[in-house]
Amino acid sequence: MSGADEDRRRAARAEQVALFRYQLIREAADPGLTVRQRGRMVRELAGKAHEGPFGEPVTVSRATIDRWIRAWRPGGFAALSPPARQVTLRTDAQVLELAAGLKRENPDRTAAQVQRILRRTCGWSPSPRTLLRHFGRLELSTRPGGRAPAVFGRFEAPAPNEMWTGDALHGPHIAGRKAYLFAFPGDHSRAVMAARWGYFEDTVRLAAALRPALAARGVPARIYVVFSALLRCRVTPTGKRTYGSAAPSRLLLVAALQGSGDRPLPRSNVVPARSTHQNATRRHAASCCGSNHSQRNAT
Numbered sequence: 001m002s003g004a005d006e007d008r009r010r011a012a013r014a015e016q017v018a019l020f021r022y023q024l025i026r027e028a029a030d031p032g033l034t035v036r037q038r039g040r041m042v043r044e045l046a047g048k049a050h051e052g053p054f055g056e057p058v059t060v061s062r063a064t065i066d067r068w069i070r071a072w073r074p075g076g077f078a079a080l081s082p083p084a085r086q087v088t089l090r091t092d093a094q095v096l097e098l099a100a101g102l103k104r105e106n107p108d109r110t111a112a113q114v115q116r117i118l119r120r121t122c123g124w125s126p127s128p129r130t131l132l133r134h135f136g137r138l139e140l141s142t143r144p145g146g147r148a149p150a151v152f153g154r155f156e157a158p159a160p161n162e163m164w165t166g167d168a169l170h171g172p173h174i175a176g177r178k179a180y181l182f183a184f185p186g187d188h189s190r191a192v193m194a195a196r197w198g199y200f201e202d203t204v205r206l207a208a209a210l211r212p213a214l215a216a217r218g219v220p221a222r223i224y225v226v227f228s229a230l231l232r233c234r235v236t237p238t239g240k241r242t243y244g245s246a247a248p249s250r251l252l253l254v255a256a257l258q259g260s261g262d263r264p265l266p267r268s269n270v271v272p273a274r275s276t277h278q279n280a281t282r283r284h285a286a287s288c289c290g291s292n293h294s295q296r297n298a299t
Contacts, residue, residue, distance in 0.1 A: 010084070013053075017082040022066050024060065029069045042066060091126050096134050098154070103140045111135070157187035161220040162194060164212065168201050182209035184223075193217050199214035 001039050028041045044066050050059040070078040111128035116126035118283065126134075135141045155164045164184045171179040182205055183195040194213035199207035206225070 013082045014084075015167060016053040018077060020147055021080040022072070022077055024050060025065060025072060026066050028065065029072055042069075073218070091130060095122060095124075095126065096131060099126070099134065100138055100140060103135055107140070155187070160188050161218055162224045163187040163224055164220045166225040168206070171197070180205065182206050184210055184213050186217075186220075187224075222271060 008264070024045060026039055028045060030038075042062050045065055046060060046062040049057040049059050050220070055064050068080060076098045080199040098121075099118060102117055103109055111131040114131055115125040115128055122230060125131075132141070142200050164186055166182070169183070171181050173179065180201045181195060182198060184193045186193055194209055194211075195210075196205065196209035198208070210223075212267050
């Protein structure tokens with residue numbers, strides 16, 4: 001789109017906005033109304049939604065309606081048009097170029113340090129926030145030497161069935177009860193090995209979701225389970241759920257896995273995570289604490 005087309009498009013949108021504002025204040029701006037009548041009418045307009053200039057519902061405050069009325073009286077319809085946006089740079093381009101050169105010369109320089117240097121050399125300098133935005137546009141803060149920043153936190157298991165991740169997602173209310181989705185995606189392919197819906201967030205439903213994965217995909221080398229209510233929940237023989245130490249529920253999870261009919265998964269291979277926001281590198285290190293045993297390829 002050329003610059004002339006863009007200007008025409010903006011002018012058309014501004015005219016639509018001005019027309020909407022005029023239609024909204026037309027009756028309230030009648031000079032024959034008293035102050036009391038106009039105030040009541042403006043309050044009614046501010047208390048309900050209106051169809052905006054582009055079809056979306058909008059609400060306008062009383063102060064805004066009053067401001068539009070004051071602008072319309074001396075300026076007419078043109079005064080209701082929104083002002084043109086200022087898109088040109090207000091800061092001297094040479095000053096910004098000098099600031100970028102100082103940052104490239106020493107990437108460790110902060111915006112405040114660059115500001116002090118500019119004040120000594122030029123007698124004036126933009127604010128540190130302006131310099132930071134300029135450095136951000138030029139990627140001088142993230143890529144001072146032209147190189148991409150180092151990547152942290154990415155991890156992918158080297159082979160299938162090397163590691164699975166188990167977690168629960170809070171779902172919608174079904175039949176008046178909160179539902180939870182339990183899933184076990186693989187850390188190599190990100191494929192979901194198995195998933196199951198349940199009404200409780202505990203290790204019983206977690207193990208029920210894991211059994212089909214073990215039957216279909218085999219026993220993984222490690223399982224990483226998010227350290228949440230899944231591992232803090234303890235189910236008593238009467239069905240009562242208590243929350244406390246993670247150790248009893250780990251035993252329950254391992255027992256449920258052993259009941260899947262496949263080879264028992266060593267208890268040390270069930271690795272609880274301490275937080276859902278830990279990076280994947282720490283997660284991998286935590287998973288390596290589990291004992292190693294033979295890996296079965298995914299079927």
